[in-house]
Amino acid sequence: MRSPNLLRHAWAVASKDLLVEFRSRTAILSVAVFVVLVLVVFQFGHDPTAVSNVDLAPSILWVTFTFAAILALNRAFQLELENQALEGLLLAPIERSSIYLGKLIANLVFVATIELIGVPLLALFFNVPVLPYLAPLIAVIALATVGFVAVGTLFSAMTVRTRFAELLLPVLLLPFMIPPLSWAVLATGRLLAGRPLSEIAGWLNMLAVYDIVFVTLALLLFPATVNE
Amino acid sequence: MLLAEGLRHSFGAVRALDDVSFSVQPGQTLAVFGPNGAGKTTLLKVLAGLIQPQRGRAQVDGGRRAIGWIGHQPQLYGQLTIWENLRFWASVYDVPESEFPVRKDSLLVRLGLQDHEHRRVSELSRGLVQRAAIARALIHDPRVLLLDEPFTGLDRMAAAELRELLSEDAAEGRASVLVTHNVDEGAELATHIAFMRVGRFVHFAPRAGRGPEQVGEDYRNAIA
Amino acid sequence: MRMVRVGRWITAIGLVLLAGVYVRALSYTPVEQSQGLAQKIFYLHVPAAIWAETAMILVGLSSVFYLFTKDPRLDRFAAASAEVGTVFCAIVLTTGPIWGKPIWGTWWTWDARLTFTLFLFLLYIGYLLLRSAVPDPAMRARYAAVLGICGMCEVPFIHFSVYMFPTLHPMPIVLKPSAPSLPGSMLLTWLLSLGVFTLLYVGFVVQRYAVSYLHEQLEGVGEVGHA
Numbered sequence A: 001m002r003s004p005n006l007l008r009h010a011w012a013v014a015s016k017d018l019l020v021e022f023r024s025r026t027a028i029l030s031v032a033v034f035v036v037l038v039l040v041v042f043q044f045g046h047d048p049t050a051v052s053n054v055d056l057a058p059s060i061l062w063v064t065f066t067f068a069a070i071l072a073l074n075r076a077f078q079l080e081l082e083n084q085a086l087e088g089l090l091l092a093p094i095e096r097s098s099i100y101l102g103k104l105i106a107n108l109v110f111v112a113t114i115e116l117i118g119v120p121l122l123a124l125f126f127n128v129p130v131l132p133y134l135a136p137l138i139a140v141i142a143l144a145t146v147g148f149v150a151v152g153t154l155f156s157a158m159t160v161r162t163r164f165a166e167l168l169l170p171v172l173l174l175p176f177m178i179p180p181l182s183w184a185v186l187a188t189g190r191l192l193a194g195r196p197l198s199e200i201a202g203w204l205n206m207l208a209v210y211d212i213v214f215v216t217l218a219l220l221l222f223p224a225t226v227n228e
Numbered sequence B: 001m002l003l004a005e006g007l008r009h010s011f012g013a014v015r016a017l018d019d020v021s022f023s024v025q026p027g028q029t030l031a032v033f034g035p036n037g038a039g040k041t042t043l044l045k046v047l048a049g050l051i052q053p054q055r056g057r058a059q060v061d062g063g064r065r066a067i068g069w070i071g072h073q074p075q076l077y078g079q080l081t082i083w084e085n086l087r088f089w090a091s092v093y094d095v096p097e098s099e100f101p102v103r104k105d106s107l108l109v110r111l112g113l114q115d116h117e118h119r120r121v122s123e124l125s126r127g128l129v130q131r132a133a134i135a136r137a138l139i140h141d142p143r144v145l146l147l148d149e150p151f152t153g154l155d156r157m158a159a160a161e162l163r164e165l166l167s168e169d170a171a172e173g174r175a176s177v178l179v180t181h182n183v184d185e186g187a188e189l190a191t192h193i194a195f196m197r198v199g200r201f202v203h204f205a206p207r208a209g210r211g212p213e214q215v216g217e218d219y220r221n222a223i224a
Numbered sequence C: 001m002r003m004v005r006v007g008r009w010i011t012a013i014g015l016v017l018l019a020g021v022y023v024r025a026l027s028y029t030p031v032e033q034s035q036g037l038a039q040k041i042f043y044l045h046v047p048a049a050i051w052a053e054t055a056m057i058l059v060g061l062s063s064v065f066y067l068f069t070k071d072p073r074l075d076r077f078a079a080a081s082a083e084v085g086t087v088f089c090a091i092v093l094t095t096g097p098i099w100g101k102p103i104w105g106t107w108w109t110w111d112a113r114l115t116f117t118l119f120l121f122l123l124y125i126g127y128l129l130l131r132s133a134v135p136d137p138a139m140r141a142r143y144a145a146v147l148g149i150c151g152m153c154e155v156p157f158i159h160f161s162v163y164m165f166p167t168l169h170p171m172p173i174v175l176k177p178s179a180p181s182l183p184g185s186m187l188l189t190w191l192l193s194l195g196v197f198t199l200l201y202v203g204f205v206v207q208r209y210a211v212s213y214l215h216e217q218l219e220g221v222g223e224v225g226h227a
Helices: A002-024 A026-045 A053-082 A086-091 A096-126 A131-159 A165-192 A197-226 B040-048 B082-092 B100-110 B126-138 B156-171 B183-187 B212-223 C002-028 C037-069 C072-104 C112-133 C137-162 C184-221
Strands: B002-011 B014-024 B029-033 B055-060 B067-070 B144-148 B175-180 B192-197 B200-206
Touching: A002 A026, A002 A053, A002 A096, A002 B082, A026 A053, A026 A096, A053 A086, A053 A096, A053 A131, A053 A165, A086 A096, A086 B067, A096 A131, A096 A197, A131 A165, A131 A197, A131 C112, A131 C137, A165 A197, A165 C112, A165 C137, A197 C137, B002 B040, B014 B029, B014 B040, B014 B055, B014 B175, B014 B200, B029 B183, B040 B055, B040 B067, B040 B144, B040 B175, B067 B126, B082 B100, B082 B126, B100 B126, B126 B156, B144 B156, B156 B175, B175 B183, B183 B212, B192 B212, B200 B212, C002 C037, C002 C184, C037 C072, C037 C112, C037 C137, C037 C184, C072 C112, C072 C137, C072 C184, C112 C137
Parallel strands: B029 B175, B029 B192, B067 B144, B144 B175
Antiparallel strands: B002 B014, B002 B055, B192 B200
16 A cells, blocks of 8 residues: 555655754744734734724734744745755655655644644733634634645745745735635634634635645645656 | 666757667666766656656666665755764665664765764765765665766765775676766776767767776767 | 737627627616616626636646646647736726726725635736746646646635625626526627627637747747746
8 A cells, every 4th residue: 555655754754844944943933933023013003992802813813824834835845955855855766745745744733833832822912712712713723724734835846946936935825825714714703702613614614625625636736846 | 777768858949868778787887978968967867767758768677766866966954964864865765664773884884974973964074975975875775876977076085985985886786877077087987888969879888998098088089 | 820810800800899799788788777887897897707717717627638748739728818817807807896986985895706806816927927937848837737727726715705705796696506687688788798708718818829839939949038
């Protein structure tokens, strides 16, 4: 069966990426600082009588998460290019998909780390009740993140070899981020406002469908981005 | 061991490979000399399976698993140590857990890297990086070696060390294809010589004891 | 060259017919009750929107076939369809506010349909940007194909959202599961306009395809560089 090897190789690629990131730590730190910065700025900037915290929270949350995602995505294949190791990966007897899968996993771990920091901080600074809705909130965040990171990982494989790579990636990604992002922001808003779960079920379904479609598509299309 | 039949490949209007056929047996080293743009790197990439030729086929016994590539790019991650790099590349080539320490140690000793095993690659000198790159290429014990301008940027001593290593490998039964535009460096190692120009082999024969100067002269005659 | 001429003829006929449709729309078709004269833009806006989305789907389909066959003609078609789709998208985005201002009182609203037409436009722009950022033709075709396929798959998600958001935008009255709820005369005008836009799409694409074929030939001989 090819599957066990696929996952094993993907995990090797992912852990290598995470190890490299852990060594330098610059990216994760700059994003963490950004998260705190955004939270503080919004806290001072808004008038609590005009706009309630609960209304503002989803947007703040997702702004920081998408920034983290874009940063991670820009670096994912940049790493291979810097070390000129992509050719080595292509020479190796591994499925192309495992390279994609490995990068995807590493990116998701990166963004998830930021999300793990962001949500508690938000709850703390903005006094927004998060614990009662923790499970559905995690579901929404996880599904939406997988959606745009999956597409982003695919695109970053292409943009990394163009000029203005860091500029092109967000431009290409924007129309693909908006559907999952908008569903996620709406669902997050409804959740934090204490609305019943049935209201967000539709959005959860859409997010799940989006994820399945685009992860599959990315797995199928990735080889076309690296094979000559 | 390694077989090429009727390889043809063009990039747009540029013909990189024009009906190239040859074979390399275990223990043999084919040195392909040619000017830049002759199609040498394309040939190696086709042999390695990185490019699907438009016509013809290339076959290496054992597939990608049996191929080691040494080029002028080290393909090492600067932020990781030599050990971590070897560990990664070994796992990607499915080197069994049990065998990794033994192979790694013998390679490190052979290349004089034992003291640097746990240093980050970005901190190493140029010469050490080159050697680490060779270790990376050999960690999975490839039966076939493909070398793309491997002497680029090496000083005389490093180049001599590399040559010595390659001839030891050939003695162990590895087949190699070495591609370079510098005749002096590759001639000694070769059992077979080919000259390549505009995608074609204009000469392909055993070296038959001819020294580097003679090979160089043959080359200039053939290519001029 | 012949292809360019054929394309020009088709486009010219299309434009003449478009003028004809408009004469009909303005003079011979009844004025809609609640929206008044502004509603007449509907005959331009909706067919353009249909073709803007269809063009993207065609980009996607030809991209799929390109990845299997590597036939450069499919890549050329995809590029042409994308450019034409961009133009039609721009038409929708300009006629939308012109239609909307008298009726909604505002030039722009983050209404679902308008917003997602905006994002369709961004998809197109991204596609064209990617194409211009890759100098090597084979790589360009491959990358564009990947993006084109993703774009095509994105369109249904963009569509779905129309039915999920409360909106100022008029709900579909022609393209919906039950029969079109448009009076006969208006329906005819709309169908005529759709036909004209189809003709325009074909004409523009044929011209663009022919021009890029010529461009490639010149590139091949070194007369022209990649932009």
